Amino acid sequence: MIKILEERKEQVFNKGKDSFEISCDKKSASGSVSQRACVFCGSRVVLYPIADALHIVHGPVGCAVYTWDIRGALSSGPELHRLSFSTDLTEIDIIHGAEKKLYESLIGLIDYYKPNACFVYSTCIIGVIGDDVEAVCKKVSNEKFIPVIPVHSEGFKGTKKDGYKAACEALFKLIGTGSANDVGKFSINILGDFNIAGEIWVIKEYYKRMGIEVVSAMTGDGRVNEIKKAHGAKLNVVQCSGSMTTLAKMMKEKYGIPFIRVSYFGIDDMANALYDVAKFFGDANILENTKKLVKEEILKIMPEINFYKEKLQGKKAAIYVGGAFKAISLIKALRLLGMETVVVGTQTGNKDDYNDIKDIALEGTIIVDDTNPLELSKFIKEKDVSLLIGGVKERPIAYKLGIGFCDHNHERKEALAGFIGMLNFAKEVYGTVLSPVWEFIPRK
Amino acid sequence: MLLRHTPKEIKEREALVVNPAKTCQPIGAMYAALGIHGCLPHSHGSQGCCSYHRSTLTRHYKEPIMAGTSSFTEGASVFGGQANLLEAIHNIFTIYNPDVIAVHTTCLSETIGDDIHQIANKAREEGKIPKGKFVIHASTPSYVGSHVTGFANMTKGMVEYFAEKNGTKLNQLNIIPGFVEPSDMREIKRIANAMGVKIVMFPDTSGVVDTPQTGKFNMFPKGGVTINELKSTGNSFATIALGQLASGPAAKLLDSKFKIQCEIHSLPIGLTATDRFIDSLRKLGGVSVPDSISDERGRLIDAIADMHQYLYGKKVALVGDPDQLVSLTEFLVTLDMKPVHIVTGTPGQKFESRIKEIVKDKVPNVNVKASGDMFLLHQWIKNEKVDLIMGNTYCKYIARDEDIPYIRFGFPIMDRIGHSYFPTVGYMGSLRLVEKILDALMDRKDRDSKEESFELVM
Structure with a gap:
């Protein structure tokens, strides 16, 4: 039996037993081995996939190193985003400031790489030494005639969610700076897909078959010039609600573009996403195309899905992911495979998200905000779980406990979005849950 | 197009690093601290630092890497991180109950000027550190040196906080293995054992970041140098430091503080460097090299x-x-x-x-x-x-x-x-x-x- 920190008691909820509101949006208790990251991390993961922009990290070298090409956000063209640029601040810079260093770095890099825009990420130290990053960016932008956008991502200024917000604000500065004259009437922006393992290519293909024009993708396989004209789109389709809803709201206010929230994960949610978009435009052709597409795609994958379902029936799963929207999709997708989720947690879910999770979860399910390895492993053991879905730091914990693991974060190697993604997911879950290696593990 | 971003022509660059060949001090300090048995490394800074170091070490070792963080907020950056660290020390001993918390600083906490030694003393006065438990620290500003410096500083911190001299020389030799893999540390122990030299090695991450599968998740695996062993380093007859940069400072401190003779060698990688290590073991230990x-x-x-x-x-x-x-x-x-x-x-x-x-x-x-x-x-x-x-x-x-x-x-x-x-x-x-x-x-x-x-x- 492990103890749960007093401060965290209201962040752990047992459905059917407890009746309080889950406490969330809380900063992590100091000393907790939290799995969360910082503001900088939030901004960096959101903007990183814009492949023709230069991303420079202003600070000591570490922050640039730890975010160097760790996110499998694929690009169909330029790959400038996969390089690591740092102003590598040293002691003397901390004392005298590093505006000049930043300026010179930017000028040199722009001259050489000719990027379509620059993002300048502020790290913790910049917030303390007081470099006027905004002024440097403005100056460089005026001299080089490209957008040079400061990202206010000092690590300590909140949680990862605040980093998403800072990234949204940076994107918002780009939007509206290009001409949207050529954008048609059945047009959307994809928000909140980062093209991990090529997922946005799958989704874009669906939209194309429906007759929908994708103006920009933010930010998977992203390009500066597409984002500049994103204000021309007629609808924003928001996935990964945690990171991109802010931007959708800002665009609604300024440009009057409505938005809908979708998930591309799992058969039901994927189909609903496409239908919701089709219904929004209300065009008979599009609706017809969508029906045809959904039918075809589902027919294609169902026989195999049923094979996996038979094998996985009755197994239990635990989910610990960043956003809550994803968690809900995962619960549904696992159900499709005959699996029940008995532990579900997120790093950054809000009250509404947790209420949604409570609604869909079975009695006895443990719902947890901002958990740590000790709690997580306890719940997994208690609930006899055979699969954990999480990110890089959770993987080895699952393996130590002798259960299967599926990365639903940066390190997924197969596309999990779309109908084909559901099949990939089923294969992956099957491969890991029923791996013979678990037979060699001393149990309980 | 694949990553073809590097021009042949070389220009002098002062202001900028492209594709770094180092990272920052704190991760080295975290790795070194993992080499103490029952130790929870603690990052005194923003939450992201700790998360990044743990992720990087996890990717390298494919193991769960445990560490706490002071979770700095805007307030901490203005008023200092004392309150955060005190709360962290209390929480960590209450929930995770390690033997040692090894605190390292970050660029943020260094710049705002937190005095970890003083905060740790305050924690002790306030009864936040249970009897027989320890809080040690190393100053590891990210804007000085590299991850190797961080490793060296935390290793030196182990001497600073633990090493004692009680007057009786022990028949044991200190070995500081350097910023190497758990496999290397294991091998150094094997070699010393084969030579018949009794050693205490610190840090020692073997058995910590290469643990066997047991079906259980252990927050504090069985490996690592123990506190008693660390204390005893002040009574050893000599120190061999492997790696000038990573191990030198700790060895020199043992020398200046306790007059323990030290030999600093390059890492025993390769024929001649290993020869020097073996020879040093032989002479200091007064043994002959076995046939094996x-x-x-x-x-x-x-x-x-x-x-x-x-x-x-x-x-x-x-x-x-x-x-x-x-x-x-x-x-x-x-x-x-x-x-x-x-x-x-x-x-x-x-x-x-x-x-x-x-x-x-x-x-x-x-x-x-x-x-x-x-x-x-x-x-x-x-x-x-x-x-x-x-x-x-x-x-x-x-x-x-x-x-x-x-x-x-x-x-x-x-x-x-x-x-x-x-x-x-x-x-x-x-x-x-x-x-x-x-x-x-x-x-x-x-x-x-x-x-x-x-x-x-x-």
Whole structure:
């Protein structure tokens, strides 16, 4: 039996037993081995996939190193985003400031790489030494005639969610700076897909078959010039609600573009996403195309899905992911495979998200905000779980406990979005849950 | 288009690092602290630092890496992080109950000027540190040195906080293994044991970041140097420090504080560096080298002799940490190979002259740089092709772009396993390196040979 920190008691909820509101949006208790990251991390993961922009990290070298090409956000063209640029601040810079260093770095890099825009990420130290990053960016932008956008991502200024917000604000500065004259009437922006393992290519293909024009993708396989004209789109389709809803709201206010929230994960949610978009435009052709597409795609994958379902029936799963929207999709997708989720947690879910999770979860399910390895492993053991879905730091914990693991974060190697993604997911879950290696593990 | 971003023409850069060949101090401090049994490393800074270090170490070791964070907020950055650290110390001992909390600082907490020593004292006064438990610390500003410096500082912190002298000399030798893998630490212990020298080694991450599967998740695995062992280092008869940069400071402190004679050697990677280590063990320990170790040496030389025709004159590009590179360069020269481009990201004046001294007339025009980066290494390779690249995972871009054989060596390695289990120190570790070098070169030869010259026997 492990103890749960007093401060965290209201962040752990047992459905059917407890009746309080889950406490969330809380900063992590100091000393907790939290799995969360910082503001900088939030901004960096959101903007990183814009492949023709230069991303420079202003600070000591570490922050640039730890975010160097760790996110499998694929690009169909330029790959400038996969390089690591740092102003590598040293002691003397901390004392005298590093505006000049930043300026010179930017000028040199722009001259050489000719990027379509620059993002300048502020790290913790910049917030303390007081470099006027905004002024440097403005100056460089005026001299080089490209957008040079400061990202206010000092690590300590909140949680990862605040980093998403800072990234949204940076994107918002780009939007509206290009001409949207050529954008048609059945047009959307994809928000909140980062093209991990090529997922946005799958989704874009669906939209194309429906007759929908994708103006920009933010930010998977992203390009500066597409984002500049994103204000021309007629609808924003928001996935990964945690990171991109802010931007959708800002665009609604300024440009009057409505938005809908979708998930591309799992058969039901994927189909609903496409239908919701089709219904929004209300065009008979599009609706017809969508029906045809959904039918075809589902027919294609169902026989195999049923094979996996038979094998996985009755197994239990635990989910610990960043956003809550994803968690809900995962619960549904696992159900499709005959699996029940008995532990579900997120790093950054809000009250509404947790209420949604409570609604869909079975009695006895443990719902947890901002958990740590000790709690997580306890719940997994208690609930006899055979699969954990999480990110890089959770993987080895699952393996130590002798259960299967599926990365639903940066390190997924197969596309999990779309109908084909559901099949990939089923294969992956099957491969890991029923791996013979678990037979060699001393149990309980 | 794949990563073809590096121009051949080299321009002087002052302001900027492209594709770094180092990272920041705190991760080294975290790794060193993991080498104490029952220790929870603690990052005094924003939440992201801790998360990044744990993720990077997890990718390198494929193990759960535990560490706490002070979770700085805007308030902490203005008023100081004392309240956060006090709360953290209380929470950690209440919930996780480690024997030691090893606090390292970050750029943020250093700049706002938190005095960890004073805060730890306050925690003790307030009864937040249970009896028999410890809070130690190392100052590790991210804007000074590199991850190697952080490792050195935390290792030195172990001496500062724990080492005691009680007047009775113990028949034991201190060994500080340097910023090496758990496999290497295990091997150093094996060698000392075979030599019949009783040692205490710190830090010791074997059994911590290479734990066996038991079906359980242990927050504090069974490995690591114990607090009693650390305390006893003040009574040892001598210290061997392996790696000038990573181990030197702790060894020197033991010397100045307790008058414990210290010998600082390069990491025992390669024939001659291992010879010096073994010789040092022999002399300090007053033992003779057993046949088992002499035989290992003999087998290494035999393998080199058998295959020297494939090694002769091959050009190599190296990138990594200074302690590793000094030894590796020396070994490559022993193998009659030519280390022509050598880069470390870690700053330091002595590195370049040390390398030049090692390669001397073998590679008179060697390109060597401290405070360099991968971008520079790539440019050098474009200007003078090599037969082999040795370095961490990030070298894979260069190796692919230039189509050059490549051996993963150093930190971090995020795309292969092996480093946790198989050492590169000692004669056996060196033999493993020879095997890896030959595999890489000969696989390439097989791949590129025309059918008529594609040979069965090599």
